[in-house]
Amino acid sequence: MNKPLVSIVIPVKDRTQELKRCLASIKKQNYNPIEVIVNDDQKSSSQENKKLIKIFNTKSLRVIYITENKSMAQARRTGFLESKGKYVLHLDADMTLPINLIKEAVGIMEKLGKSYGGLIVPEKSQAQDFWGKCRALERSCYVGDESIEAARFYRSAVYKKVGYHDDALVYSEDKDVDLRVRKAGFKIGRIKSFIVHHEGENKLINQFKKRFYYGTSGEKYLRKHPREGLLQANIIFRTAYLRHWKTLIKHPILTIGMFTLRFSELTAFASGMLYARLTHKGNK
Numbered sequence: 545m546n547k548p549l550v551s552i553v554i555p556v557k558d559r560t561q562e563l564k565r566c567l568a569s570i571k572k573q574n575y576n577p578i579e580v581i582v583n584d585d586q587k588s589s590s591q592e593n594k595k596l597i598k599i600f601n602t603k604s605l606r607v608i609y610i611t612e613n614k615s616m617a618q619a620r621r622t623g624f625l626e627s628k629g630k631y632v633l634h635l636d637a638d639m640t641l642p643i644n645l646i647k648e649a650v651g652i653m654e655k656l657g658k659s660y661g662g663l664i665v666p667e668k669s670q671a672q673d674f675w676g677k678c679r680a681l682e683r684s685c686y687v688g689d690e691s692i693e694a695a696r697f698y699r700s701a702v703y704k705k706v707g708y709h710d711d712a713l714v715y716s717e718d719k720d721v722d723l724r725v726r727k728a729g730f731k732i733g734r735i736k737s738f739i740v741h742h743e744g745e746n747k748l749i750n751q752f753k754k755r756f757y758y759g760t761s762g763e764k765y766l767r768k769h770p771r772e773g774l775l776q777a778n779i780i781f782r783t784a785y786l787r788h789w790k791t792l793i794k795h796p797i798l799t800i801g802m803f804t805l806r807f808s809e810l811t812a813f814a815s816g817m818l819y820a821r822l823t824h825k826g827n828k
Contacts, residue, residue: 546574547576547577547650548630548631548650548654548668549575549577549578549579549628549629549630549631550575550578550579550629550630550631550632550633550646550649550650551578551581551628551629551631551632551633551700552570552578552579552580552625552632552633552635553580553581553583553619553620553621553623553632553633553634553635554566554580554581554582554583554592554623554635554636554637555583555613555616555619555623555636555637556583556585556590556613556789557584557585557588557591557613557638558585558588559638559771560590560592560593560596561598561636562637562742562744563582563637564596564616565640565742566635566636566638566639566640567582567596567600567607568600568640569640569641569642569643571600571604571605572643573594573641573643573647574643574644574647575644575646575647575650575671577603577606578605578606578646579605579606579607579608579627579628579629580606580607580608581603581608581623581624581626581627582597582606582607582608582609582610582623583610583611583613583619583620583622583623583649583668584609584610584611585611585613586611586612586613586789588613589611591753593609594609597609602638602713603771603775608626610623610626612621612627615711615714616709616714616717617709617710617711617712617713617714617717618709618711618730619665620634620717621706621708621709621711623803624700624703624704626707626764627700627780629674629700630699630701631649631650631653631697631698631699631700631794632697632698632700632703633646633649633665633696633697633698634696634698634718635696635739636741638741638742638743639739639740639741639742640739640740640742641737641739641740642704642738642740643739644739645665645735645739645806648735648736648737649663649665649697649737652733652735652828653697653733654698654734654801655716656686656731657716658699659730659731660699660701660730660731660732660733661695661696661698661699661702661703661706661726661728661730661731661732661818662695662696662698662702662703662722662725662730662732663695663696663697663698663727663730663733663734663735664693664695664696664722664732664733664734664735665695665696665697665731665734665735665737665738665739666678666687666688666689666734666735666737666739667683667687667691667739667740667741667811668683668684668687668738668739668740668741669683669684669740669741669742669743670740670742670743671742671743671744671746671768672743672744673743673745673746674749674798675746675747675748675801676743676744676745676805677798677801677803678742678746678798678801678805679746679802679805681742681791681792681795681798681799682802682805682806683741683785683804684791684815685717685784685785685788685791685792686784687783689782689783689787690732691772691775691776691783692736692776692782692784694716694719694721694722695718695721695722695725695732696718696727696733696739698721700785702725702728702730703721703725706721706724706725706728707724707726708721709721710768712761712764713760713761713764713765714757714758714760714761715759715760715762715765715800715813716765716776717757717759718782719769719772719776720765720768720769723769723772726811728769729788732792748805748808750825751805751808751809752808752809752812753812754812754813755808755809755810755812755813755816756812756813757815757816758816759812759813759814759815759816759817759818759819759820760812760816760817760819760820760827761820762813762816762817763817763820763821778811780792784813796822
């Protein structure tokens with residue numbers, strides 16, 4: 545019996561070394577067949593990334609290189625349109641997979657049946673600097689909290705049915721797909737294996753800029769998912785923090801840093817929403 549093809553879509557902008565590490569972890573998977581679609585930034589596509597793809601594109605692993613990446617959600621959608629797999633996994637270039645992750649995900653989906661549209665793949669962070677470690681602490685609190693976590697592994701037919709990623713979103717574009725799959729009547733399962741998210745350098749100003757950018761599409765997300773959006777906006781009294789209060793107490797400095805980071809991001813996000821609203825009115 546032939547095993548189903550799994551397509552992995554990876555948007556990327558620069559980040560050749562991170563992409564190399566990601567592709568190496570995919571190549572080591574104890575599952576076949578897998579295809580990878582790397583969607584490089586359209587305006588600043590990298591010759592280094594293109595060369596890297598040629599190295600990893602072998603008989604045992606098909607790697608496709610395209611340059612249709614205009615934004616994260618749009619890049620995931622256009623990358624998927626190049627795929628042929630029964631299942632699709634959406635990754636970031638700074639992620640790596642344990643050797644058995646794809647095998648586990650396929651096995652669970654095949655067993656669960658067509659009533660399940662996708663799987664949550666939990667994440668854990670690896671970080672070296674202070675703010676990265678604060679992010680890692682925060683992420684550890686979210687494992688098992690489906691108000692925060694989002695599916696990454698989908699049946700391709702279900703992902704297509706709900707209309708792919710929404711190009712208009714730059715905030716919570718992955719959670720948006722998860723919610724639309726659920727609202728379409730499909731269940732979401734989960735696997736035990738963790739994706740490793742390599743945080744890299746986490747300067748506070750860079751996080752502020754990123755959340756400001758996310759905020760520019762925040763109102764669009766809130767209009768689509770008002771209840772879920774409000775739950776996500778609650779950065780203090782999240783049940784995830786209450787469940788892990790012992791862990792937070794054990795790491796007081798990182799916990800203070802985590803909430804400092806979250807307050808900074810909330811301020812940036814709100815500023816981005818306000819900017820988008822004012823700009824929209826100004827363009828009428």
